[in-house]
Amino acid sequence: MTDFAEPFLLRLKRCADLGAAEEKAVRYLVRDIRRLPADQDLKAHGQATDLVHVVLDGLACRAKLLPDGRRQIVAFLIPGDPCDLQVFLLSRMDHTLFTLAPSTVAVVPRAEIEALLAEYPLLQRAFWVSTLFDEAVLREWLLNIGRRDAYERIAHLLCELFLRHKLVNRVNGQSFQLPLTQAQIADALSLSAVYVNRTLQRLRAAGVLEIGQGRVSILKPDELDAIAGFDDDYLHLNGGSVRAAPLLGHSA
Amino acid sequence: MTDFAEPFLLRLKRCADLGAAEEKAVRYLVRDIRRLPADQDLKAHGQATDLVHVVLDGLACRAKLLPDGRRQIVAFLIPGDPCDLQVFLLSRMDHTLFTLAPSTVAVVPRAEIEALLAEYPLLQRAFWVSTLFDEAVLREWLLNIGRRDAYERIAHLLCELFLRHKLVNRVNGQSFQLPLTQAQIADALSLSAVYVNRTLQRLRAAGVLEIGQGRVSILKPDELDAIAGFDDDYLHLNGGSVRAAPLLGHSA
DNA sequence: CGCTGCGTTGAGCCGACTCAAAGGTTGTGG
DNA sequence: CCACAACCTTTGAGTCGGCTCAACGCAGCG
Numbered sequence A, B: 001m002t003d004f005a006e007p008f009l010l011r012l013k014r015c016a017d018l019g020a021a022e023e024k025a026v027r028y029l030v031r032d033i034r035r036l037p038a039d040q041d042l043k044a045h046g047q048a049t050d051l052v053h054v055v056l057d058g059l060a061c062r063a064k065l066l067p068d069g070r071r072q073i074v075a076f077l078i079p080g081d082p083c084d085l086q087v088f089l090l091s092r093m094d095h096t097l098f099t100l101a102p103s104t105v106a107v108v109p110r111a112e113i114e115a116l117l118a119e120y121p122l123l124q125r126a127f128w129v130s131t132l133f134d135e136a137v138l139r140e141w142l143l144n145i146g147r148r149d150a151y152e153r154i155a156h157l158l159c160e161l162f163l164r165h166k167l168v169n170r171v172n173g174q175s176f177q178l179p180l181t182q183a184q185i186a187d188a189l190s191l192s193a194v195y196v197n198r199t200l201q202r203l204r205a206a207g208v209l210e211i212g213q214g215r216v217s218i219l220k221p222d223e224l225d226a227i228a229g230f231d232d233d234y235l236h237l238n239g240g241s242v243r244a245a246p247l248l249g250h251s252a
Numbered sequence C: 001c002g003c004t005g006c007g008t009t010g011a012g013c014c015g016a017c018t019c020a021a022a023g024g025t026t027g028t029g030g
Numbered sequence D: 001c002c003a004c005a006a007c008c009t010t011t012g013a014g015t016c017g018g019c020t021c022a023a024c025g026c027a028g029c030g
Helices: A006-015 A022-029 A111-117 A121-147 A151-169 A182-189 A192-203 A221-228 B006-015 B020-029 B108-118 B122-149 B151-168 B180-188 B193-205 B221-228 B241-248
Strands: A033-034 A041-043 A051-057 A059-063 A071-077 A096-099 A103-109 A175-177 A209-212 A215-218 B033-036 B039-045 B051-055 B060-065 B070-076 B096-101 B105-108 B173-176 B208-212 B215-218
Touching: A006 A022, A006 A051, A006 A121, A006 A151, A022 A111, A022 A121, A022 B070, A033 B221, A041 A051, A041 B122, A041 B241, A051 A111, A051 B215, A059 A182, A059 B122, A071 A121, A071 A182, A096 B051, A103 A111, A111 A121, A121 B122, A151 A175, A151 A182, A151 A192, A151 A209, A151 A215, A151 A221, A182 A192, A182 B060, A192 A209, B006 B020, B006 B051, B006 B122, B006 B193, B006 B208, B020 B108, B020 B122, B051 B108, B070 B122, B105 B108, B122 B151, B151 B180, B151 B193, B151 B215, B151 B221, B180 B193, B193 B208
Parallel strands: none
Antiparallel strands: A033 A103, A041 A096, A051 A103, A059 A071, A059 A096, A175 A215, A209 A215, B033 B105, B039 B096, B051 B105, B060 B070, B060 B096, B173 B215, B208 B215
């Protein structure tokens, strides 16, 4: 039997140094588990609901739309990622949340999370840190789209997704599941689908990776990193808990 | 005598429904006030310090750099904006923070803020909401750079800055102070300085705005909004406090 | 009064786009 | 189990938004 809560716990443990009590509480949150098809809205722009979602398996994203149909994916949500912690802090969604592939998602009522936060201050910290991690990724994406060319840009995205999948035990050897179409990659990287195709061919030709059928294999990680100019700084792999601990009297 | 804390309080009040006690506490935080010249680092990439900065006057930014010198400004920090609340949650800076113009900045030791957060849970909420606001702006920037052309993009940035300045009482009629060079605008919008120049000329020629000598005047706000496709959703002007209140037993 | 930094202008170029159409692959229903 | 539909990937050809390089004007300032 699968441990559905595992990726979520792995993510939270990178955010704060959770104890057994907190872990148990988080496990208890993950009860209402739903399987959703691809292209299913979790929450639409402007909506205000009382539900928080956590991706447990599959792939979802945040996207913003322009009235004329131009679309920008502003985040990929992989297993372990909470989607809408802002639900009880901001009144309305400023973007849309939807699945990109068939996915498994945990649904948690806002009230339940709030009760938990009140009981476990360390968890509140962890959730705050979690949103700060998201923010750091957004800044890197801005740099990626703003200042890297198509070749570097795609390489960088794949470096990031590889590492993030690794952090939640979703990497097998050198490859991981990535059920994205080239058009969706284009939407995230602000390129056209045609150009993504041509650029992926260059990366394949360079022998650094294989991609297709919903899977990516990194054949030459070092070269891919070099192409991307990848620096994992912004993922804060050393964790955020170190400095948060003192306040809560949670000594190391 | 100037009330230095005013813009910071205005910002926090949009984040949560602060009471008199919280307001007093925040005012007390803002004691160590420093005047800095332009191009002064507040905190460099990779650094870990125990100081939190709040811009009280002037202009600062967050920027990320590529090894070869390409630069992306990922946020403008205007009066009232806290710069580095993440200091006690993340161990290292993933970007650099520096002034773009001579500025007045409040410097607060981390420990002092932590003590405050422990004493006033509502303030902790307010700070969390504040980081969520920043995140929402980042998402909009991603859309801006990713999917809008240079003309729309510059218009959008100026709409945003106009509104944000308005929220902290820094708008006089139709104009506000904006001590940015065209090269800095280019760094933020991912354009070349030359092209920013040509595009600003188009905006001036269209009669929608005046810009120069560190000031911007919006002559035709509606037209500028239309050009930019501006929707203030993402600034969450209705505030974030509404939904946060119940948890803390702070009824409206 | 000569730097130095910023704004402006011109000319040529290229990375990435659009449009269009042809192969593959996957899923589905008869 | 095949045939079709729908979607995705791939290829070609032509175009253009925004870039680079280079020079010049102008203002502030030491």
